[in-house]
Amino acid sequence: MWGDPFRVAFAPPTISASLKGSPYIEHAMATEWTADEIRRVGRLVVDLIADHLTSLPGRPAFRPIPAALAQEMAATPPPADPVSPDDILRRFTETIEPYPFGNASCAGGNHAAIHLEREVLEWFRELLRFPRGAMGLLVSGGSMATMTAMAVARHVKSGVDVRQDGLRGAGAPFAFYMTTEGHSCARKAIELLGFGSASIRIVPTTDAYTMDVAALDNAIAADRRAGVRPIAVVATAGTTNTGAIDDLQAIAAVCRRHDVWMHVDAAYGGPAILSDRYGSAIAALAHADSAVVDPHKWMFVPVEAGFVIVRDGEAMRSAFSLVPSYIRTQGSAGEVYGQPWFSEYGFQQTRGFRALKVWMAMQQFGTxxxxxxxxxxxxxxxxxxxxxxxxxxxxxxxxxxxxxxxxxxxxxxxxxxxxxxxxxxxxxxxxxxxxxxxxxxxxxxxxxxxxxxxxxxxxxxxxxxxxxxxxxxxxxxxxxxxxxxxxxxxxxxxxxx
Amino acid sequence: MWGDPFRVAFAPPTISASLKGSPYIEHAMATEWTADEIRRVGRLVVDLIADHLTSLPGRPAFRPIPAALAQEMAATPPPADPVSPDDILRRFTETIEPYPFGNASCAGGNHAAIHLEREVLEWFRELLRFPRGAMGLLVSGGSMATMTAMAVARHVKSGVDVRQDGLRGAGAPFAFYMTTEGHSCARKAIELLGFGSASIRIVPTTDAYTMDVAALDNAIAADRRAGVRPIAVVATAGTTNTGAIDDLQAIAAVCRRHDVWMHVDAAYGGPAILSDRYGSAIAALAHADSAVVDPHKWMFVPVEAGFVIVRDGEAMRSAFSLVPSYIRTQGSAGEVYGQPWFSEYGFQQTRGFRALKVWMAMQQFGTxxxxxxxxxxxxxxxxxxxxxxxxxxxxxxxxxxxxxxxxxxxxxxxxxxxxxxxxxxxxxxxxxxxxxxxxxxxxxxxxxxxxxxxxxxxxxxxxxxxxxxxxxxxxxxxxxxxxxxxxxxxxxxxxxx
Incomplete structure (x- = not known):
């Protein structure tokens, strides 16, 4: 009833004993985040803020990021080994702080924050093994990420010019497929997009609370026969209730056969793609048309930080962009507007610099x-x-x-x-x-x-x-x-x- | 073409000379935010963080906020005079920090952040002169705020059970009314909600770039005659292009006469409700069914911070809540779940503690x-x-x-x-x-x-x-x-x- 239940398990006294001795963890935790260490790093940050704010008036109102630096950021692979807080701050001071941007909106433009966000998106694309041509976006959390993906699914699969004409006159009723174990945000997104919850088919689950793939296959086939238009299957890699991982490979085959959009909610489970035990089960989400991972869950980034990726990046842009298609570019000639704006790929216009905390956390821990x-x-x-x-x-x-x-x-x-x-x-x-x-x-x-x-x-x-x-x-x-x-x-x- | 253009005007060297001598401003700015003052206050914050994080393991995993404190927060009026940073931090240390909540999500629950957010929402309700029974929400910015308001308008005015059945089978085509000067986020919201941009009527503007109210009246009447179902008028108090303020009083009369939802986008202009020159023109937004103000614009709160208010708070809840209506309460009997969750009134589930920065800024400046x-x-x-x-x-x-x-x-x-x-x-x-x-x-x-x-x-x-x-x-x-x-x-x- 409460949607996403509190996720916190226990009040933790110390770093897990068994993780002590792991060079990755000890380094990731900067050995000890004692009060003194928090104070030391915190003061470095405060000094940075003080210097930044008081030096701004003497600096240019705008200075584009050097092309070589932007290229270097675009080519940086996901960090494997943990980076110390001091090194993370040093990187920030050298590459990000000198190229700020007025009100700090990350809608778009040619400032350092935009290039840093693209760097983070590329890290996720590689970790999730999505192809080049996919496009990602950092949003407020799993709900917005899911809504973004479903909006693209609607654009591609509804069979109507939905942005122009809406859903009212659509010829056939629509259908979505999920289980009782799917997160309620998918229902909220489907309602928000104007489909109505009556379009949701609840597919039965197995004893392990995973989607019954044969039942899914039958449900889609029955809808097709009845003249219903299937839009998307919402599969889950790590359900909120039990952590169950749907058989993504089998679901992908069903979706391909029936030409239905496959979405994977890996908001919680996504990072377990790195684990030996669940890695291959979750890696199968690379077959999906879209997927969601929340950095603010199992990646220890402070809320709000959600991530969505869509295989067909141009479809994502077409679902949201207000730039007429005949003048869309891959990168502006001018040096102010930069690459296509993030606001072309999602719902928000003004966007905060949430990429920064994700970039920092991903270096702090490393894969x-x-x-x-x-x-x-x-x-x-x-x-x-x-x-x-x-x-x-x-x-x-x-x-x-x-x-x-x-x-x-x-x-x-x-x-x-x-x-x-x-x-x-x-x-x-x-x-x-x-x-x-x-x-x-x-x-x-x-x-x-x-x-x-x-x-x-x-x-x-x-x-x-x-x-x-x-x-x-x-x-x-x-x-x-x-x-x-x-x-x-x-x-x-x-x-x- | 770029939606919300950069809003930054000039690189500022010093506090405006003419504001020097204003006791409100000098206080609000803590006289001088010099590098030393930023360092001093920043270090207080760092100490707070260090103490908080390292004392958590020895404290209870959860401790409900005392009822008396919650009541005091609910009864606190909007701050009129600026409060010093030290006093703001002291208030935070005494009333907020002792009652944290696991992963810090502000979806709901009985922790201090929730009560602080309700305090901020009440401040906005008073400043915008909306009646009791209205409900507000802090969201990522003007786009989400507008979408939230339009979703409630859809729920109330579409004439279909849209959450259940969607828009496909609706009997009549829909219509929205705005001018070329209305922000593009309204179009994006209308498209997202499944109406299609073809449902948007562009009302002509006057020489002052405000909505031509007679033309609006005629357009709605013509639609009604043609069997079209008007949903909402999107008026603007402070357009992005020229700062124009629509005649909200006259538009409200038209909306009442035709039974159309009136929404006011005051994302940028809202705070000028406090000005002698524009105060009464903007205060007329209190006649609207919903309104938007972005604290991250003219209230100097860092992005992201948008605010939406809906006159009929229960309609807002009905548009989004996943709690069946027959078990909705005004406050849970248990002391853990607290009052109705914010996630019942909007799209997001997990929500960041963005109320904190709004609460701080509103005290720093005072009305x-x-x-x-x-x-x-x-x-x-x-x-x-x-x-x-x-x-x-x-x-x-x-x-x-x-x-x-x-x-x-x-x-x-x-x-x-x-x-x-x-x-x-x-x-x-x-x-x-x-x-x-x-x-x-x-x-x-x-x-x-x-x-x-x-x-x-x-x-x-x-x-x-x-x-x-x-x-x-x-x-x-x-x-x-x-x-x-x-x-x-x-x-x-x-x-x-």
Whole structure:
């Protein structure tokens, strides 16, 4: 009901013990972000700000970035090894700060921020293995990223000149395909774009909460036969509820066969493309027409930072650009307006310099650092799932995937009773939901740990999602102990069990 | 063509001389934001960050904000007098920092950031004189703000259950009304929402580039007669091109009579509601169904910060909420989920804490400080317009309104020749456009000043918009001198005049 549940798992005391000794992590964390180190780096930043703001009046009102520097930025590969904060700031001071731009809007223009954003977009394109010709955009988060992708899908697949004529007179009804596990932002985007939620087909899921691909195939075929126009399939690489990864390869084949747009929501799961365990399953998103990854989730960038990529960059431009197609260029002759503006590829005009924090974080961690942390988070979720499985008074409620674990507290003394009678099972289910609801509220308010809840096929479950590089086994143990203690108290006080 | 042109006017050397001595401004600027003062305040912030991040592990994972504090925040009126940076930080340290929230998303929940955002929204509601029951939202900027308002207009006025059924089967074609001077983001929003740009009626403008209200009235009546369904009028309080303010009172009467949604784009002009000169013209936006003001424009908040307000807050919720209407509440019983989530009133789920910078800036300046600066900027534009009018080689191209001045460089020796013959006039127009285009490009690349251009009824003009409190008459003089010098050089070199 609350859309994107809180994602924070536990209050973390220290950097995970098992990550100590990893050269990537130790470097990424600048060994220790102690208060002193935060102060030291923070003061470097403050000095930079003071120098920048007070030197502006004596500097030119505008100075285009040198072509050689822009080319160098365009050719820089994604950082593999972590870079120290001092080196990141030095790079910023040398290449970005000297070429600012008035109100700092990143709509477009020939200033350093634009070239830095293109550098970041190219890093993502390479990491996600999308072809050249794809275009990416940094937006506020997964909702805007999804909406952007769906708007391009609409432009390409609706069969009407939607920008000119809208959807009112369209000949055939439309259809989108997703599962109950797809994020609610896809529904919001489909509604916003004027399709209506009635156009959404809920495809059944497997026992692992992934999309049933045969059912998808059948649903699209049935729609085609009925004269309905399929627009897009919204697949997920790392669902919010359970971390499930849809079979992207198989879904891509279905989409190709039926000429349907394939979109992959990897907002949370995307960075696990770097992991040994889930890498190839997620890498199959390169077959999609569009995909979303949120740097502000598992890449530790402060909110707001969402990323969308569209295979056909020119279609993306056609879906949004207000520049008439006959005068669109690949790069302005003038040195002020620069390359095609980002605002031609998405909905926003004035845009903040959110690329900067993504650029900094990606260097701070490096792809090797991200790989180490993501794998550590996955291992920690596995540890939690194992502990749940091994305890009589906990119950694992879904297969654990990526770094999500759904579980419940059950009263050990009554867990088995009456499980074979249907009425008793329904009563037990209802009691278990009430018990866990009460446990969760008390746990959250206690401040001891903060996990969330969700519903899986109508069943209320507790949900932990490990996306903090400082979380440890001790945090998991503390959280489970707190759930157990509160569970016993609530059970004793209310008779719920 | 470029949508929202760069808004920066000139490179400012010092705080405007005429603002010195204003207690509001001197206080607002902390007397002098010297490098030392930036360092001093910056270090206070760095210390705060260091203390916050390193004390988190020892603190509860969550702690609800005390009810008394939340109530106090809800009851705080908009700041009239400027508050010193030290006091702003002290308030932050006492009331906000102790009640953080995991990943800092401001989708909703019972943490301090949410209550602070509600405080800011209430300030805007009071300043814009919207009634209680209105609901506001901070979004990325004017585009998202406009889209949000138009989505509510669609929900209320389309006559179909658009969230469920979409626009495809709607009985009547739709219509929106705006002028050529309306911002392109309205067109983008109307297209995005699935209406198509063919539904946009371009209402003629007066000589002052404001909406011709009689023509609007006729256009709506004609559409009604033809069976077209009018959705919304997009009026503007401070157009991007010339700063023109539509007659909001008269437009409101037309909208009421025809039952059409009235939206006011005050993204740029909104803060001039505090000015003596334009206050009452802009205050008439309180008659609208929705309005937009961008704090990141004339309120000196760093991008991105847009604000939208909708008179009927419940309609806004119905247009976006995924919470079924029968279980919507005015405030959750639990102490974790808090009041209705912001994500129920708009498109985004995860939302950054952008309210913080708006809250800080509004205290730094206070409404008295904003009034002083806005009036000073208006006076400076007036000075520029006067200088243009008084010079033989400059031409004022539109009535100056708010802080925008549109003008052209003309070669004094040929300005009068052939002006009465139609062919000669067309040739002169084309030469003047070419001359000013060349002048602008050289001016921008020179770094001496940075102004922009626009088109007014097909005529290319230079455009200066004063939205920097540090701009002075000396900057205006320097800019005009630079235009004149480059104009003479270009004229001599190319023969354009």
């Amino acid at each position: 090797r650092g991200y790989k180490a942390i993501v794998e550590e988070n996955i291992a920690l979720a596995q540890y939690l799932a194992d502990r749940v499985r091994g305890a009589e008074d906990f119950e694992l409620m879904a297969p654990s995937s990526l770094s999500v674990v759904c579980f419940r507290y059950v009263d050990a003394s009554t867990a088995i009773e009456g499980a074979d009678a249907e009425v008793a099972a329904a009563e037990r289910e209802s009691a278990a939901a009430a018990l866990n609801r009460a446990v969760l509220e008390r746990l959250q308010l206690s401040g001891e740990a903060f996990i969330t809840s969700t519903e899986l096929r109508g069943r209320f479950v507790l949900r932990a999602c490990v996306v903090n590089y400082r979380s440890t086994r001790e945090d998991v143990d503390r959280m489970l102990d707190a759930v157990r203690t509160i569970g016993r108290e609530v059970g004793a006080a209310t008779g719920l069990r | 008295r400080g904003y009034k002083a600066i806005v009036e000073e900027n208006i006076a400076l534009a007036q000075y520029l317009a006067d200088r243009v009018r008084g010079a033989e080689d400059f031409e004022l191209m539109a009535p100056s309104s708010l802080s925008v001045v549109c003008f052209r460089y003309v070669d004094a020796s040929t300005a009068i020749e052939g002006a009465d013959a139609e062919v000669a006039a067309a040739e002169r127009e084309s030469a003047a456009a070419a001359l000013n285009r060349a002048v602008l490009e050289r001016l921008q690349l020179s770094g001496e000043a940075f102004i922009t251009s626009t088109e007014l009824r097909g005529r290319f003009v230079l455009r200066a918009c004063v939205v920097n409190y540090r701009s002075t008459r000396e900057d205006v003089d320097r800019m005009l001198d630079a235009v004149r010098t480059i104009g003479r050089e270009v004229g001599a070199a190319t023969g354009l005049r």
